[in-house]
Amino acid sequence: MSDTHNERATLHDVARVAGVSLATVDRVLHDRGGVRSRTIERVQSVVERLGYRPDPAAARLARKSVARLAFVLPSGTNTFVDMLDKQVQAVAPWLAEQRASAVVQRADVFSPEALARDLAALRGRCDAAVVMGLDHPRVRAAIDDLVTHGVVVVTLVSDVPASRRSRFVGIENVTAGRTAATLLGRFVGPRAGSVGIVLGSRALRDHAERLFGFEQVMGTEHAHLKLLPPIEGHDLSQRTEPLVTKLLQRTPDLVGLYSIGAGNRGIQAALERSGRAEHIVWICHELTPHARQALLTGVADAVINQDAGHEVRSACRLALAALSGERVLPDQERIRIDIFLRDNMP
Amino acid sequence: MSDTHNERATLHDVARVAGVSLATVDRVLHDRGGVRSRTIERVQSVVERLGYRPDPAAARLARKSVARLAFVLPSGTNTFVDMLDKQVQAVAPWLAEQRASAVVQRADVFSPEALARDLAALRGRCDAAVVMGLDHPRVRAAIDDLVTHGVVVVTLVSDVPASRRSRFVGIENVTAGRTAATLLGRFVGPRAGSVGIVLGSRALRDHAERLFGFEQVMGTEHAHLKLLPPIEGHDLSQRTEPLVTKLLQRTPDLVGLYSIGAGNRGIQAALERSGRAEHIVWICHELTPHARQALLTGVADAVINQDAGHEVRSACRLALAALSGERVLPDQERIRIDIFLRDNMP
């Protein structure tokens, strides 16, 4: 007989082989402390040798407490954020089965101070925090502080890579920007002209990264198109609409428009009112009901999307896995850069 | 107090309220028979009233037997099929945790008789079958026969809609064809010319559906392009390569090529040898390593994909859910029509 058994090793096996009790193995596994370091080593070596993996079903069943997840999402009127919010409500029954619960909190994401304060307030009130926020030293510090106090932090949509968050759930935004550029360039075709860019704020990491990827590909692959300086619309339709209207007026040769962030209703209105929507390739992000409409009417030519449902489920799975040491299937957690045309909308 | 409790109802609760034992409730829930019909009704009404849902974790833990899944995939040298095969191996550890196991069987999918025979042989040898096969009366009958004998059947990639299969896991292929047409039409742009089509066989439902969707959009939206009669390459590179080479020779104005099925290595080779790859927009399906390469070198312009990993996991989840009555999240099981350009490959 070899050391690799056909049957999975159980806690009992580990305890027996290590010559200790179930409770001690459990203490070591969840480092709850109160175990001699020699014992710890012995148990760990047995765990290793037996290739022990806890059975998640059994763990869930036995667990008394529920894991508390807190989602921190931007306040305001962003439709995509509302979709995320709804998806959190939608996973509630599933979470309950996993002995977990989730609440959503809205925070002023454009203000590092406010966000940092809200994050600090989470300490002790949740076991894991899923945060969509801006990449700023204050925010990074707040995240690190949470992690120090044992809270699992997962960043969502927009990463804070320098922080000690355990995971990021979202798309690769540089790649998304490159994808937008390729689509826009190919859709415009051989025509010459200018291309406009609208973003929420350069302080948002996802926006900055998309811009970077977009400019990269436009510069090298579609150099005959002239990139106009980006416009900042703060993700608000009331601000993007007049800005884009002015852009249209002063740029008669506009052939393409890339909208990096939110505020797409304003852009759509401006494009439609100008009567030039047909001749301008417009690419935006996130398949909200409005974007869907714009795609159907032909005002938008492509929408690059990240699946809100997938992101929320993934964030939950990763947070719970980090809390309980469960296995994750990395493949399943990769968020895709979805491209939607009029034809392949779900 | 109302009937809706905060706490989930358990089997115990149902048994107590219905005034029967655990075993009886279990019998009713899994209709194992041997229960008076009056008792059955009473139990069922209590289940309803209490909103009882079995706890999947507890069920999995208690279950002695393992559910046996059998995947039936096409034999031959199709790379995408190999990817599915690998994904089945990859979920094995997860399946083991769910008290389930999976085996892969290869069958001659182009022969209804052979496929039907292989399906019949599955009876009694598995609890659920995941089948990728062609839509043919013989195959349909074989599936129905399995279902009659208590086997859960899930179709994969190519559906057999008239059968009694419990679910289909795959993309909407008409929509996929439409998507291909939109991409091809927009990438070709204002140029005039002919568009070629290569498929495996019209007898494969997914191929027929893609063709339908493609022709639909090409005819209405890109009518200036001339659609050539489709070529059948039986999903084999040895056959597609000479066919496409001939197509290229006799069609000097070829501006686009849509390859609906497999055999893409042959098409790629033909395109490259012709020296006209740059001027022909080529769109194909499934992001295999070769397709990826073709996209990188620019020979392919877009790849429409269905995620093999997602499909396999989804098929497993649906089969297990059908066997155990667990809840499914429909959202999570929707297979997306992925569009890959050079820039957004995973």
Added chain:
DNA sequence: CTGAAAGCGCTAACAC
């Protein structure tokens, strides 16, 4: 510091 024992909610054998 360590161990024993009581469940979690279900399945499945076995009794009546």
Added chain:
DNA sequence: GTGTTAGCGCTTTCAG
């Protein structure tokens, strides 16, 4: 036909 009971593999008191 129906009930009783012993686990599944873990977590979590509560005793030492």
